[in-house]
Amino acid sequence: MSNDPLLNVKNLKVTFNTPKGEVNAVRGVSFSLGRERLGIVGESGSGKSQTGRAILGLTAANGRITADELKFHDVDLANLTPKQWRKVRGARISMIMQDPKYSLNPVMTIGDQIIEAYREHHKVNAREARHRAIDMLEAVKIRDPERVFNSYPHEVSGGMGQRVMIAMMLIPEPELIIADEPTSALDVTVQLQVMAILDDLVRDRGMALIFISHDLHLVSSFCDRVLVMYQGHVVEELAASALHEAKHPYTKGLLNCLPKMDGDQSDLPILEREASWAEG
Amino acid sequence: MIEISKLNAWFDDHHVLKDVDISVPANGSFGLVGESGSGKSTVLRTITGLVDDWEGNILVNNKELGTTRDKAFYRLVQMVFQDPFGSLHPRHTIDRILTEPVNIHGLGNSDSRVVEALKQVGLDNSFRFRYPHQLSGGQRQRVAIARALILEPKVLLLDEPTSALDVSIQAEVLNLLSRLRRDLGLTYIMVSHDLAVVAHMCDDIAIMNHGRIVERATAGQLAEGSLEHPYSQQLYKAAGGYDRAVVDSFVDWD
Numbered sequence: 001m002s003n004d005p006l007l008n009v010k011n012l013k014v015t016f017n018t019p020k021g022e023v024n025a026v027r028g029v030s031f032s033l034g035r036e037r038l039g040i041v042g043e044s045g046s047g048k049s050q051t052g053r054a055i056l057g058l059t060a061a062n063g064r065i066t067a068d069e070l071k072f073h074d075v076d077l078a079n080l081t082p083k084q085w086r087k088v089r090g091a092r093i094s095m096i097m098q099d100p101k102y103s104l105n106p107v108m109t110i111g112d113q114i115i116e117a118y119r120e121h122h123k124v125n126a127r128e129a130r131h132r133a134i135d136m137l138e139a140v141k142i143r144d145p146e147r148v149f150n151s152y153p154h155e156v157s158g159g160m161g162q163r164v165m166i167a168m169m170l171i172p173e174p175e176l177i178i179a180d181e182p183t184s185a186l187d188v189t190v191q192l193q194v195m196a197i198l199d200d201l202v203r204d205r206g207m208a209l210i211f212i213s214h215d216l217h218l219v220s221s222f223c224d225r226v227l228v229m230y231q232g233h234v235v236e237e238l239a240a241s242a243l244h245e246a247k248h249p250y251t252k253g254l255l256n257c258l259p260k261m262d263g264d265q266s267d268l269p270i271l272e273r274e275a276s277w278a279e280g
Numbered sequence: 281m282i283e284i285s286k287l288n289a290w291f292d293d294h295h296v297l298k299d300v301d302i303s304v305p306a307n308g309s310f311g312l313v314g315e316s317g318s319g320k321s322t323v324l325r326t327i328t329g330l331v332d333d334w335e336g337n338i339l340v341n342n343k344e345l346g347t348t349r350d351k352a353f354y355r356l357v358q359m360v361f362q363d364p365f366g367s368l369h370p371r372h373t374i375d376r377i378l379t380e381p382v383n384i385h386g387l388g389n390s391d392s393r394v395v396e397a398l399k400q401v402g403l404d405n406s407f408r409f410r411y412p413h414q415l416s417g418g419q420r421q422r423v424a425i426a427r428a429l430i431l432e433p434k435v436l437l438l439d440e441p442t443s444a445l446d447v448s449i450q451a452e453v454l455n456l457l458s459r460l461r462r463d464l465g466l467t468y469i470m471v472s473h474d475l476a477v478v479a480h481m482c483d484d485i486a487i488m489n490h491g492r493i494v495e496r497a498t499a500g501q502l503a504e505g506s507l508e509h510p511y512s513q514q515l516y517k518a519a520g521g522y523d524r525a526v527v528d529s530f531v532d533w534d
Binding site: 187192195196199216222257261265268269270271 | 315316417446447448450451452454455458459473474475476477479480481499500502503504505514515518519521522523524526527528530
């Protein structure tokens with residue numbers, strides 16, 4: 001993997017104004033990303049999704065992003081106009097969401113949605129776009145691409161829907177993919193099959209991937225590097241292969257509290273949280 | 281405690297359970313594992329009377345179940361659902377949620393029963409007059425368990441009780457369920473898609489695929505990984521995390 005960074009994030013903060021006062025969802029996250037697969041892991045409310053959304057400028061209207069640096073190559077993501085964003089989103093950075101049921105347009109055929117994604121960023125005629133879309137559906141291992149091309153999202157299964165999402169997000173050939181719990185809604189075997197497709201495509205096309213998930217084991221078996229988040233802070237950064245060498249009590253606690261298939265049915269260790277973790 | 285034989289069920293023309301046999305001794309814990317659409321939840325829903333079109337024999341506490349369930353049945357058998365966000369009434373306080381079953385069954389003494397049920401699931405009295413939206417996911421699932429326990433049942437049907445929770449909260453709820461089974465002598469049938477959860481909680485396990493039990497195993501056999509059916513082996517491998525080579529060996533079971 002090349003070392004020259006694609007994305008630089010320094011001291012990223014995301015704050016929401018709510019009727020009950022300010023909520024600090026992300027409190028000073030820093031990392032840089034090369035052409036690699038980075039995992040961001042944490043429990044609900046840890047700020048992992050908000051970190052991903054902030055990079056793509058998708059923070060909700062009542063949220064505020066501040067950062068010392070938020071750069072994609074030399075593009076300053078913190079200060080883009082909507083017009084400039086359209087050149088980045090989808091074309092250079094794109095996002096795979098958790099649930100294909102809610103992320104695909106229900107009244108548009110799958111083929112038309114993929115073609116729309118492609119033609120938004122590439123000037124090609126309809127025939128060429130259709131050809132590319134079918135190729136892409138084949139690339140995500142859909143056996144009958146013509147049929148799926150003409151189907152509506154409700155006519156395909158969850159695993160198939162997620163493959164369609166991947167096809168749609170990869171067809172403009174972005175350099176960075178942010179996948180926010182892309183497989184959490186799927187059965188385990190389907191989940192791994194979808195991850196294998198993502199793995200192959202990201203590797204073949206030399207893309208960078210940020211994989212956001214709550215599943216520490218899954219992420220570490222898939223990514224090169226893992227950031228563990230707790231209450232808006234990165235509490236530990238690990239090489240994925242060195243998961244068992246985790247030092248932070250939160251990471252260790254997360255690993256220990258999982259039930260294991262070792263025949264031991266005694267009580268699981270409980271994660272005891274300490275107030276100091278939240279201070280980073 | 282529970283004997284099910286030759287259970288078949290249909291949703292319209294769709295045959296969703298095919299000759300399911302299950303036997304759970306008193307104070308036992310039985311696990312049903314499978315992927316979506318395998319019929320695992322339908323087994324629980326049939327026992328509890330939420331499925332109309334079924335055939336076969338279901339014996340609970342040596343009593344054969346017919347097409348309807350009486351009040352006595354629900355004092356014996358209670359169910360805990362997957363989603364603690366959907367299964368509690370959003371505009372009822374925890375107190376009212378817990379009092380309702382007591383009143384329906386005319387048990388009386390609801391005040392002390394509510395206090396006791398909350399204590400059993402590890403919630404203090406400050407939760408009693410709150411609404412579900414003021415509670416975290418784990419606390420809500422504790423309330424759902426308390427609502428099941430308040431009728432002092434002998435059998436709990438657990439439908440993915442922890443799959444909507446974070447792993448640290450899952451550990452707490454699983455420990456709670458183990459303790460309750462020990463202390464109150466409960467019998468469990470637990471449904472989960474997570475092999476590790478079922479291996480941790482259950483003595484006997486059945487693996488389901490397309491409405492059929494394809495393999496049975498004890499917790500010990502599961503720990504050793506000595507599964508025979510190719511579908512169960514695939515599930516077992518999938519539980520081990522992402523491995524490119526393993527994924528290539530997967531077959532579709534549609």
